[in-house]
Amino acid sequence: xxxxxKIWRQKDASAKGQMVDYKVTDISExxxxxxxxxxxxxxxxxxxxxPVAFDxxxxxxxxxxxxxYINGEAHGPDRGxxxxxxxxxxxxxxxxxxxEPFRAAAFPVIKDLVVDRMAFERIQQAGGYISxxxxxxxQDANSIPISKHAADEAMDAAxxxxxxxxxxTCKNSSAMLFxxxxxxxxxxxxQGQIEAADRVKNMVAQMxxxxxxxxxxxxxCEVECPKGISLDNIARMNRELMKANL
Amino acid sequence: xxxxxxxxKGPIKDKxxxxxxxxxxxxxANKRHIDVIVVGTGLAGGSAAATLAELGYNVKAFAYxxxxxxxxxxxxxxxxxxxKNYQGDGDxxxxxxxxxxxxxxxxxxxxxxxxxxxxxxNIIDQCVAQGVPFARDYGGLLDNRSFGGxxxxxxxxxxxxxxxxLLLGAYSAMNRQIARGKIEMFNRHEMLDVVKVDGKAxxxxxxxxxxxxxxxxxxxxxxxxTGGYGNVYFLSTNAMGSNATAxxxxxxxxxxFANPCYTQIHPTCIPRSGDxxxxxxxxxxxxxxxxxxxxxxxxxxxxxxxxxxKKPTDLSEDERDYxxxxxxxxxxxxxxxxxxxxxxxxxxxxxxxxxxxxEAVYLDFAAAIERYGKExxxxxxxxxxxxxxxxxxxxxxxxxxxxxxxxxxxxxxxxNPYKTPMxxxxxxxxxxxxxxxxxxxxxxxxxxxxxxxxxxxxxxxxRLGASALMQGLADGYFVLPYTIGDYLADDIRTGKIPTxxxxxxxxxxxxxxxxxxxxxxxxxxxxxxxxxRLGKVMWDKVGxxxxxxxxxxxxxxxxxxxxxxxxxxxxxGSANEMNTELEKAGRVADxxxxxxxxxxxxxxxxxxxxxxxxxxSAEESGPQKGEAKRNDKDFAFVSAWEYxxxxxxxxxxxxxxxxxxxxxxxxxxx
Ligand SMILES: Cc1cc2nc3c(=O)[nH]c(=O)nc-3n(C[C@H](O)[C@H](O)[C@H](O)COP(=O)(O)OP(=O)(O)OC[C@H]3O[C@@H](n4cnc5c(N)ncnc54)[C@H](O)[C@@H]3O)c2cc1C
Ligand code: SF4
Ligand code: FES
Numbered sequence: 001x002x003x004x005x006k007i008w009r010q011k012d013a014s015a016k017g018q019m020v021d022y023k024v025t026d027i028s029e030x031x032x033x034x035x036x037x038x039x040x041x042x043x044x045x046x047x048x049x050x051p052v053a054f055d056x057x058x059x060x061x062x063x064x065x066x067x068x069y070i071n072g073e074a075h076g077p078d079r080g081x082x083x084x085x086x087x088x089x090x091x092x093x094x095x096x097x098x099x100e101p102f103r104a105a106a107f108p109v110i111k112d113l114v115v116d117r118m119a120f121e122r123i124q125q126a127g128g129y130i131s132x133x134x135x136x137x138x139q140d141a142n143s144i145p146i147s148k149h150a151a152d153e154a155m156d157a158a159x160x161x162x163x164x165x166x167x168x169t170c171k172n173s174s175a176m177l178f179x180x181x182x183x184x185x186x187x188x189x190x191q192g193q194i195e196a197a198d199r200v201k202n203m204v205a206q207m208x209x210x211x212x213x214x215x216x217x218x219x220x221c222e223v224e225c226p227k228g229i230s231l232d233n234i235a236r237m238n239r240e241l242m243k244a245n246l
Numbered sequence: 247x248x249x250x251x252x253x254x255k256g257p258i259k260d261k262x263x264x265x266x267x268x269x270x271x272x273x274x275a276n277k278r279h280i281d282v283i284v285v286g287t288g289l290a291g292g293s294a295a296a297t298l299a300e301l302g303y304n305v306k307a308f309a310y311x312x313x314x315x316x317x318x319x320x321x322x323x324x325x326x327x328x329x330k331n332y333q334g335d336g337d338x339x340x341x342x343x344x345x346x347x348x349x350x351x352x353x354x355x356x357x358x359x360x361x362x363x364x365x366x367x368n369i370i371d372q373c374v375a376q377g378v379p380f381a382r383d384y385g386g387l388l389d390n391r392s393f394g395g396x397x398x399x400x401x402x403x404x405x406x407x408x409x410x411x412l413l414l415g416a417y418s419a420m421n422r423q424i425a426r427g428k429i430e431m432f433n434r435h436e437m438l439d440v441v442k443v444d445g446k447a448x449x450x451x452x453x454x455x456x457x458x459x460x461x462x463x464x465x466x467x468x469x470x471x472t473g474g475y476g477n478v479y480f481l482s483t484n485a486m487g488s489n490a491t492a493x494x495x496x497x498x499x500x501x502x503f504a505n506p507c508y509t510q511i512h513p514t515c516i517p518r519s520g521d522x523x524x525x526x527x528x529x530x531x532x533x534x535x536x537x538x539x540x541x542x543x544x545x546x547x548x549x550x551x552x553x554x555x556k557k558p559t560d561l562s563e564d565e566r567d568y569x570x571x572x573x574x575x576x577x578x579x580x581x582x583x584x585x586x587x588x589x590x591x592x593x594x595x596x597x598x599x600x601x602x603x604x605e606a607v608y609l610d611f612a613a614a615i616e617r618y619g620k621e622x623x624x625x626x627x628x629x630x631x632x633x634x635x636x637x638x639x640x641x642x643x644x645x646x647x648x649x650x651x652x653x654x655x656x657x658x659x660x661x662n663p664y665k666t667p668m669x670x671x672x673x674x675x676x677x678x679x680x681x682x683x684x685x686x687x688x689x690x691x692x693x694x695x696x697x698x699x700x701x702x703x704x705x706x707x708x709r710l711g712a713s714a715l716m717q718g719l720a721d722g723y724f725v726l727p728y729t730i731g732d733y734l735a736d737d738i739r740t741g742k743i744p745t746x747x748x749x750x751x752x753x754x755x756x757x758x759x760x761x762x763x764x765x766x767x768x769x770x771x772x773x774x775x776x777x778x779r780l781g782k783v784m785w786d787k788v789g790x791x792x793x794x795x796x797x798x799x800x801x802x803x804x805x806x807x808x809x810x811x812x813x814x815x816x817x818x819g820s821a822n823e824m825n826t827e828l829e830k831a832g833r834v835a836d837x838x839x840x841x842x843x844x845x846x847x848x849x850x851x852x853x854x855x856x857x858x859x860x861x862x863s864a865e866e867s868g869p870q871k872g873e874a875k876r877n878d879k880d881f882a883f884v885s886a887w888e889y890x891x892x893x894x895x896x897x898x899x900x901x902x903x904x905x906x907x908x909x910x911x912x913x914x915x916x
Contacts, residue, residue, distance in 0.1 A: 012823060028520055032658075035524050038774075045772040045827060050819045053826055055312065057485040059525050061654065062410060063316040085657050110456055111824045118433070121313055125425040129418035132375040134297040136365070136724050141374035142332060145386030155379040155404055158411060162315055191377050 001027040001088065004096040005040065007052055010109050013116075017109065019098075033076060033086040034059060034066060054113040059084040061226065064161030067168070068113055069100040074165035074224045082163060082226045102168035106175070106211045117164050119210035120178065126206035127199040128182045130191050150188050157184035159227045166221035166229075172213030177221040179207050180233035187240050197244035204241055249502070249886055249901045252684040253357040258907045259339075262361045265685075266728055270735035277302030279741070280734050281465040283450055285437045285492050287314035287420065289413055289715055290698025291471030293722030296419035299428035301727055303734075306463055307420070308432045308452060310487055310829075315417045318473050318485040319718065322409025323530035323651065325391065325401035326715040328366040333390055337398040339363045346713060347908050349395045349582050350678070350706020351856035351876060353505070355884070356907055357685060358703045365724045366716055370402055372723055376415040380404050393711035394531055395582035395915070401712045406530050406651045412715055416722070435461070436829065438757045439495045440468060440694060441749050447496075447694035448743045449750065451757045455829065458822040460758055462750045464743035466734055467693045469726065470496060471718075474677040474699040476509065478837045478844065479789075480781025482674035483515060483528040489833040490840050493681050493700050501689035502886035502899060504702035505679035506840065507848035510709055510857045511790050512675035513586035516658055517606040526673040527658060529609070529651055531711045534579045536614035536644065537668070539586070540566040541598040541607050548598050558600070558608055558667050569593055577915040584708045584856050584874075585915055587672035591790050592872075594671070601669055610667035615640035672790060676714060678705040678857060679847070682886040682901075686729035687721060690886075695730060697721035702884065707856025761821045764831045769816040773830045776811045780804060780834070780841055788845050793861040797849040801842050801894060808838040842893035847885055850898065853877035869916060878910050 002025045010017030024040050031039075034056055041051035056066040066083040070076035076086045091097065099113065107115040132138060146154075158181070166177035183200050186192030192199070215234055222231050254265045272280065280303050284295040287309040295307040309317060329342040342363035347354060370388070374380065380402050381389040390399040404411035423429040434455040441449040441464070449464035475490035476482035497503045514534065516527045542548050543565055550556035569589055571578045581589075590607050593599070600606050619640025623631040631639070641664050645652065652663050659669070681689050681696040683703055689696050698718040705713065783803045787796035811834070819825040854863040854874035863875045884901040 028522060030519050031522055032524075035522050038524055039522065042772055042774060045816065045818055048816070048818055050825075051827060053824055057311060057316060057487050058318065058321045059486060060321060060527050061657075062321050062407070063311070063318075063485065065311065065316055080653075081657060085654075087657070087660075089660065114824065117312055121421075121431075121433075124418070125421045129422045130375070130377045131422060132372075132419075134293070134300045134372065134419050134723055136368040136372055138368075138371045138375040141330075141371045141380075142387050144374060146382055147386050148382045148384050151379050151382040154377075155381075155407075155411070158379050158404075158414065159407060161410075162313065185379065186377055189377050189379065191375060 001029065001091065001093040003027060003091065006096060006098045007112070008100045009052070009112055012111055013108055027088055029087070029089040031088045032059070032084055033070070033088065034084050036088055052113065053111045056084060061085040062161060064163035067102045067115060067164055069102055069168060071098050074102065074168045075226055080226060080228055082161070102164055104167045104173035106173065107164060107167065117162070119212070120162050120164065120175070122210065123175070123179060123203055123206045124182065127195070127202035130186060131195060144190055146189060154185045154188040157181045157188065157229065157233055160229050161227055163226060165224045165226060167212065169220045169224040170213065171218060171220070172216060174215045174221070175207050175210070175212040176215040176234045176237065177225060177229055177231070179203055180237035181229045183237040183240055184233040187236060196240060200237060200240040201244050204237070249899050250684065251355065251901055252686060253355070254685065258357060258360045261357055262364055269728060269732035272731050272735050272738060274302050276738040278304070280304065280737055281306065281743070282467050282469060282730070283463060283465040284308070284469045284471060285450065286317065286471035286473060286698070286700070288317035288319035288471060288473055288698060289409070289416055289718035290722045291469065292317065292413065292416035292420055293719050294469055294471060294697060294726050295429055296416060296423055297723050297727045298730070299423035305423070305429045306432065306465060307429055308435045308437055310434065310436045310455060312433050314420055314431065315414060317413060318488050319409045319413045319715070321485065322715055323406045323528065324393065324532040325403035325408045325712045326369070326412060326719070327393070327400050327712040328370045328402060328716065329363055329400060330367050330370060332388060333399045335398045337400050341398065342366060342400065344908060345396045346704070346710060347706065348913055349710035350708050351874070351913055352706065352878070352882070352905060352910050353508070353855055353884070353903065354704055354706030355903065356905060360907070361725065362704050362717055362720050365720045368724060369716060369719045373412060373415050376419060378404065378411045378415040391532055391535055392580065394534060394580045394586065395577070395710045401532070403532070406532070406648060409715060412719065416719070437492045438832065439753050440499050440691070441753045442499060442691065443743065443747065443749050446692045449745060451754050456824055458820070458825065460754060462745040462754060464745045466737045466740060466743065467695065467730055469730070470681065470694065470696040470700055471698045471722070472700050474680070475837070475840060476674045476677050478780070478841050479674045479784045480777050481518065481523060481526050481785070483512060483526050486525065489836070491833050491836045493696070494836040494840055496681065496689060496691060496694055498889050500691045500889070501694060501696070502682040502888055503680070503843065504682035504884050504886045505847065506844040506887070507788070507851060508678035508707045508857050509674060510583055510676040510678060511587045511672045513583055513590055513672050514609060514670045515673035516655065517601055517603065517669055517671035527654065528673070528675060529655060529668065529670060531583065533609060533648060533651065536647070537579065537609040537611050538568055538613055539570050539579055539607055539609055540568045541593050541600060543567045545597060548600060551600050552602060574915045581915045582708060582710060587790060588859060590672055605671045606669040607671065608667035609670045611644055611663065612667070615644055615664070618643040676709055678702065678707060678709055682884070686732065687726055688729070688733065693733065695726060697726055707858055760832070761828065764815065764817040764828055765819065765821050767815055767817065769814040771814045771816060773815060773817065773827060773834050776807060776815065777834045777837065779807050780838055783807070784841055784844070788848055791859045791861050792848050794849060797845050800845040801849070804838065804842040804845065805894070808842070811835065811838055839893050843887060843896055846893060846896065847887065850885065851881060853881045855881070870912065870914065876913070882910070
């Protein structure tokens with residue numbers, strides 16, 4: 001395949017960015033999207049230009065780094081995947097592909113396609129944990145029985161990879177799906193109960209402080225989430241918050 | 247310098263307890279005056295940072311990713327071992343210890359492995375308390391599965407995302423300490439060298455990957471937890487950024503590097519499909535619990551499948567060669583990884599590979615789906631269930647167990663593994679070698695510790711499945727926090743370590759000079775060009791099977807690539823900004839040295855063991871014909887290499903291994 005790429009280039013956080021056109025040729029449909037980007041970058045390096053900076057690491061859909069906005073969608077046209085899992089078989093010879101960074105006030109651009117997701121870190125630091133001492137003197141694991149159903153549901157919530165696609169795709173740049181997933185995981189488990197009220201209050205407060213917008217129930221986040229985190233988690237977070245404020 | 251493993255005296259089952267009873271402790275009030283640097287925040291570094299902070303030390307933690315949650319541990323799929331004996335199938339500390347030593351082909355240190363088995367049960371308790379959602383059975387108790395090389399069910403798991411959940415557990419513990427101000431987290435920072443003062447590790451030089459700024463950080467001790475070096479092969483299951491830089495830099499400053507040639511080649515990865523490929527994807531070994539591995543019996547069928555005139559599902563049971571079940575009846579599809587990998591290679595080398603490149607075998611779930619389907623039909627009291635119904639019921643069970651893995655496979659290969667067998671082939675996965683450490687997990691540099699995959703100590707020549715996660719968390723939560731205290735007890739009056747000293751000046755200058763070299767070199771070739779060439783030499787000559795001639799050639803070829811690299815490498819952009827090519831250049835430069843030492847180590851070890859298969863050393867006859875031939879008389883040692891300039895000049899030190907509690911035996915899985 002031969003493709004035209006329109007890519008956002010921005011030297012650093014303070015520089016003004018712009019879209020730049022590139023051509024790549026001989027792209028195999030078996031390549032992943034990031035491998036196609038590697039081909040472009042190799043080409044740029046060989047001609048002495050700076051390669052396009054983008055975040056990536058595991059390349060198997062689990063680390064949550066490879067944030068890119070492709071043809072107007074977070075992680076591109078396929079469903080339930082990250083950019084590293086997107087394959088070129090989703091595109092056709094001669095296509096023009098637009099590639100931009102995730103855009104949200106709370107995710108400032110660092111360079112090209114790389115954005116700063118530290119806001120997510122600070123939300124987790126505000127309460128996304130159970131305050132247990134890491135001494136190894138905890139009770140035997142089987143003395144906290146948990147129904148399979150609750151464990152499975154907590155696991156589903158816990159699969160969030162912190163990629164930020166939900167934020168990037170939301171017209172309000174809301175982080176509720178992400179925060180809802182974390183709150184839910186602990187709300188569903190007996191271990192998380194004691195701090196439940198403080199946890200949800202603190203995390204939501206931090207979320208607001210970071211400048212994320214509010215949820216207006218559009219549901220775009222759920223559609224774009226690579227891990228299928230469901231809107232139920234937002235509902236559960238809201239319930240937990242109400243309970244906490246009673 | 248003589249190698250002292252500092253293994254405590256006394257019976258193996260009391261060593262760790264006795265040791266803990268006799269070490270020096272740091273008074274809680276004094277811990278506030280002590281700083282510890284932890285480089286790497288995967289399972290090992292993350293758990294260590296959280297626990298040290300919990301104890302009261304001031305921790306500075308570093309990771310090259312934008313968050314500790316993205317460390318490569320996140321990718322581990324299958325599970326984590328622990329000797330809990332919840333299943334009542336005969337597990338015990340001793341049995342986990344025995345399986346691990348045997349699985350490692352008797353090349354690990356007994357005392358360390360015993361301690362690992364001993365603390366394993368605590369790990370599960372700790373993680374459950376942190377809210378890690380392990381799989382549960384219907385009674386609400388923890389579920390287990392089995393992994394290669396063992397006969398009990400001791401692997402705890404969270405779907406196919408165990409590493410993710412364990413790491414999120416450690417990460418949440420870290421977040422709690424970050425919020426309390428006890429951990430200062432440096433994301434997007436890369437350690438580029440260690441600084442020694444009076445022979446002791448007292449700090450690091452790191453680069454801020456956003457601004458390019460070179461920073462000095464001091465501490466009373468430095469912990470390296472930077473993961474494995476499998477990316478020396480270019481293609482591996484590791485994350486793209488996984489690297490050896492920190493481990494290699496401390497090696498150059500005096501830490502011995504142990505057993506570099508022990509690399510695990512994992513049998514169940516998605517085969518490679520073309521030259522553009524950037525990495526290989528692992529399919530968890532847990533799949534071998536239910537998947538059966540085979541190739542066609544007849545070479546005509548292989549040809550027909552490759553041409554597309556036959557499908558694997560067209561072949562009947564007796565037209566298939568279930569070669570693992572045939573060769574290893576006791577363990578069948580669950581033989582350890584090195585054995586399964588070599589058996590796949592043997593079949594593919596003989597011409598039975600089932601894909602276009604001839605490098606793939608089948609992993610088939612049809613039998614499991616049918617078996618589970620029938621069981622479900624019974625449970626739900628469905629009489630005379632149709633084949634479709636049975637299939638549907640069985641598929642639901644397989645999906646519940648491995649759904650995300652099947653989805654991952656389908657996304658990459660574009661085939662539905664519920665309908666047609668998966669294709670798999672071995673790929674580089676884990677490095678058992680690493681920085682040499684003593685029983686305290688301290689390297690040969692005083693005050694410099696090394697934990698997790700980055701060290702060498704617990705897995706010998708081969709790592710059994712689900713034991714790397716166990717080791718990372720054991721080191722970080724339960725071992726290092728004790729052993730480091732013993733060392734730091736001497737430092738309560740030292741005070742802050744200043745960074746405006748000649749020692750820091752000097753190392754910072756070395757680091758800066760190297761960066762300046764890269765951005766100013768007027769070369770013509772990209773970093774990847776060299777990395778791929780190195781990877782090819784490594785795979786062809788230092789891969790799954792090795793021989794003296796190939797290894798000698800590899801050493802010369804790697805040296806030549808390295809020389810060309812320093813002349814011809816091209817790094818666009820500048821030093822004072824985010825520059826991903828510059829990051830890669832530094833890492834590949836280190837791989838180009840490590841690769842040569844790796845080959846040298848493999849050359850010296852004239853025996854086959856675990857992940858190191860020397861073609862000259864195979865059993866020639868008897869029931870073990872063709873299997874690895876170990877040589878305990880001459881090679882029951884850890885090779886610990888001392889840096890002397892060129893990798894070819896490295897000096898070998900031997901830590902003789904003692905097996906007092908386990909008898910050295912031929913490792914048979916027949
Ligand atoms: C695909 C896959 C599946 C696996 N599945 C299993 C399994 O099921 N069970 C099992 O037991 N094991 C499994 N393993 C092995 C296991 O995941 C790893 O051995 C283990 O997670 C390594 O943990 P670690 O903490 O030592 O290193 P890592 O998790 O690799 O962490 C390395 C850390 O070091 C940092 N770092 C590296 N270099 C620098 C530097 N120079 N400066 C600053 N920071 C640096 C990184 O940012 C990161 O934080 C699997 C491995 C892979 C690749
Ligand atoms: S909720 Fe989904 S989209 Fe949002 S950060 Fe988590 S995984 Fe990504
Ligand atoms: S690179 Fe890790 S999720 Fe894509």
